[in-house]
Amino acid sequence: MRTDTSILSPDANIALSTEGLTKVWGSFVANSDINFQLPVGARHAIIGPNGAGKTTFINMLTGVLPPSSGRVFLGGEDVTADAQERRVRKGIARTFQINNLFPGLTVLESVLLAILERKGMAQHWFRPLNAHAAEIEEALDLITDLGLEPQAGEEVKTLAYGKQRLVEIALALATRPRILLLDEPAAGIPAGESTEVFSVIARLPSDVSILFIEHDMELVRRFSQRITVLVGGKVLTEGAPDEIMSDPRVREVYLGEGGHD
Ligand SMILES: Nc1ncnc2c1ncn2[C@@H]1O[C@H](COP(=O)(O)OP(=O)(O)OP(=O)(O)O)[C@@H](O)[C@H]1O
Structure with a gap:
């Protein structure tokens, strides 16, 4: 009992x-x-x-x-x-292996895409960047929180594995x-x-x-x-x-x- x-x-x-x-x-x-x-x-x-x-x-x-x-x-x-x-x-969020997700994208682009996805805006990702100012700011904040700002413009697949794991966590956190x-x-x-x-x-x-x-x-x-x-x-x-x-x-x-x- x-x-x-x-x-x-x-x-x-x-x-x-x-x-x-x-x-x-x-x-x-x-x-x-x-x-x-x-x-x-x-x-x-x-x-x-x-x-x-x-x-x-x-x-x-x-x-x-x-x-x-x-x-x-x-x-x-x-x-x-x-x-x-x-x-x-x-x-409820979990991490995914990054290389399977967004091949060829930079850290900033990957996190931005995850935020746009959460907001149901991912299909508009090709709009001019200034149309996504709030989302870019959120992505940069998240990247900074995880200590990834030096890598923001780098392609994820070129990063050290430890940094890749951090990007995976950033993507999970982008779902809030x-x-x-x-x-x-x-x-x-x-x-x-x-x-x-x-x-x-x-x-x-x-x-x-x-x-x-x-x-x-x-x-x-x-x-x-x-x-x-x-x-x-x-x-x-x-x-x-x-x-x-x-x-x-x-x-x-x-x-x-x-x-x-
Ligand atoms: N789809 C499946 N069909 C049958 N058995 C499975 C399946 N998936 C996992 N198992 C078995 O279930 C058991 C538990 O697996 P699980 O991956 O959850 O263990 P774990 O504690 O995470 O192990 P590890 O530390 O090795 O990652 C293992 O014996 C595994 O072989």
């Missing part, structure tokens, strides 16, 4: 929550009965060994994957049946999200640059609630306020970084496994 009924009633402090979220493929259970709450303004990490179901969970939050059972709530609203685009309009979901935002980039990416994430407005998957424990320790540990598709435990890092069960199943590929 459920003793915590808060998950069932809208709570203004909860940006996103799930109830009994489950994903099965045939007899394989990738996510099992996940009850999760992301408070407004959270910096929350999901960790767990390979195949634990982290990406599957995020994919059900964004609408990329339909759950087999369970529900996803944005604030108090059940968005389980909403398609991905609709969830984006309601404030309430919630930002990041699946390994520093994957594939050199260690120095990954710290820069996370420092920028840490500086994002506090009303944007952030949930991220990250394998680097030092980054998780530095940049999360709370951690959920997934193992075999189930929540093993959840808590503050120090609590999680010293939990013998976590050390055994995750930290003790000798690293991650």
Whole structure:
């Protein structure tokens, strides 16, 4: 019997929550009965060994994957049946690999296009630039917030990978999200640059609630306020970084496994 009924009633402090979220493929259970709450303004990490179901969970939050059972709530609203685009309009954003999106465009052009898309104006992108003064200003503000102003006029594909990841975050922020979901935002980039990416994430407005998957424990320790540990598709435990890092069960199943590929 459920003793915590808060998950069932809208709570203004909860940006996103799930109830009994489950994903099965045939007899394989990738996510099992996940009850999760992301408070407004959270910096929350999901960790767990390979195949634990982290990406599957995020994919059900964004609408990329339909759950087999369970529900996803944005604030108090059940968005389980909403398609991905609709969830984006309601404030759930995730990052996409930039090179698949806007090949050949500069940083400024890419962010501008994302803002025009949000405003339903993307089909007018070829209008004279002065017709988009407000959107250009917004794009430049966003680019500045992410420390990308030196690269504003450069083609995205020519940037260092760390900068490309930041452009991807800028594009997600251009949708004006309430919630930002990041699946390994520093994957594939050199260690120095990954710290820069996370420092920028840490500086994002506090009303944007952030949930991220990250394998680097030092980054998780530095940049999360709370951690959920997934193992075999189930929540093993959840808590503050120090609590999680010293939990013998976590050390055994995750930290003790000798690293991650
Ligand atoms: N479409 C699918 N059909 C069947 N099994 C799948 C499918 N997608 C993922 N899986 C399996 O579900 C399990 C969980 O995958 P998921 O990518 O969510 O794990 P993860 O925790 O993100 O792993 P990693 O850390 O390696 O990225 C894996 O065993 C994976 O092989």
